[in-house]
Amino acid sequence: MKGTTHLAIGVAIGVAAAASHPFEAKHAALYVAVAAFSSLSADLDGTSLLSGKLNRTAKIVHWLMIWGGIALVSAAAGVYIAQGELRLTWAVPAVTVLLLGLVLGNGAIRNALVCAIGLGLIYGGYAGDMNWLIGLGAFIAWVPWLNHRGLTHTVWAAAAWWGIGLGLERQLPLDGIAQTALWGYLSHLIADTLTPSGVKWLYPLTKKTFKLPIGKL
Template sequence: MKGTSHALAGAGVGLGVAIWVDAPPTATGLLIGLGCVSGLAPDLDTNGKLSNRISLHRKWLWYTLALIGVIIGVYSLITFSGIAKLIGTAIALIMIIVPRFLINQRFMIFLSGTAVIAFGWYWREMWIISFGLFMIAATFLPHRGLTHSVVGILIFSYISFLLEQSILINGVVYSCSLGYLSHLLMDMKCLPFNKKGIKWFQPVYNREF
C-alpha cells in the first residue's frame, strides 16, 4: 500500500473523529492533520513518506561532511607536511567518500529523533520526547515489525494521550489511534493488493494476517 493511500485514510479518520466530537474548525484541521501523520507513522521503520518528511534527507549530511572534508584536505595540503599532510588528506577523503556508503535514511531518522527528544526536553513536553523515542526505536526494527502490531498501536496511543493532555483538544487520542490502526488494516494480507500481511500480535504470536 502506497504512503499516499495511508495518508488519505488517516486524514479521513481525523475528519470523521472531528465530526463525531463536534470539533470547531481549527481543531478539525488539527485532527485531520494528526490522522494523516498517524496513518503514516507505522512506516517510520522504512524509507516512507513520513520518514522523508520529518527527517533531513541524507544528502544534506553527505554534502555537509564532504564540504568539511574538502576544507580539511585543502588546509592539510597548504599547512602541513609529511605524515601530518597524509593523515589530513586521508581524513578528508574519508569524510568525502565514506558517508555515501554508511549514512542512509534510517540513520537520518535516528538523528532527527534525537533532535526531537532534545526539543521535547527543552520544552518539558513528554509527548515530544516519547515521539522522538518512537522514531529512534523504529530505525532498529525491520519493516512491518513491532510498529505494525498491537504493541505499536498501544505505544502510539499513549503518545497521543500525552499530546491530548498537553493541548487539551478533544478527539486527539481517537484521531491518532484510529489513524494508526487504519494503516495496519490496509496492510493486511487479506486485501487483494497486498502480497504480504502484518503480524498483529508479535512478538508473542508471529502468524501473518
C-alpha cells in the same frame, strides 16, 4: 499497500474526527495532521517501499512536503527561540508535514534524518517537561532501524502510539486527539492486513502473519 492509500484513509479519519467535534479551523487541521501522520508512521521502519512507486507528480509533492516541512519547522523553532514558547498548534502540523515527506523516502540518509528529528523531539520534550513528546521522539528515532513490517506493525506499537496521543491530548488540551491518533495508526495495520503480505500483529510473541487479502492493494 500504497502510501497514498494509507494517507487517504488517514485524512478521511482526520476529517471525520474534526466533523465530530466543535469546529475550529486550527483544531480541524490538528485532527487531520495527527490522523494523516498516524496512518503512515508505521512505515517509518526500515527502508521505505514507497518511493519506488511514486510517479513524477507524486515525487514533486514528496519534495515539496520535505522542503515545506523544513520551512514550517524552522518557523516554529524560530518562535520557540525568540519567545521561549512551543506553540503546538504550529509545531505539530509542521513536524507532521516534514515527516510525511520523509516517510516517502528511503535509504540510510532518510533513516538518519528521521532519527535526527526524533532526537530533537526528545530534547524538546525534556526541555519542555513533556513526556509524550519524549515518547514520540523515542519512537521516531528508533523505528527507522527496524525491519519493515516488524514491531511497528503490532498491537504493542499501536498501544504505545495511543499513549503518545493521550499525552498530546492532555497537553493541548483537545478532546479526541488520542482516539484519532489510534484509529489513524490502526488503519495502517488493518489496511496492510488486507494485502497478501499481511501483518504480524502479535510479533514477537508469535511470527504468525495475519492476512485477509482482497486483491492487489
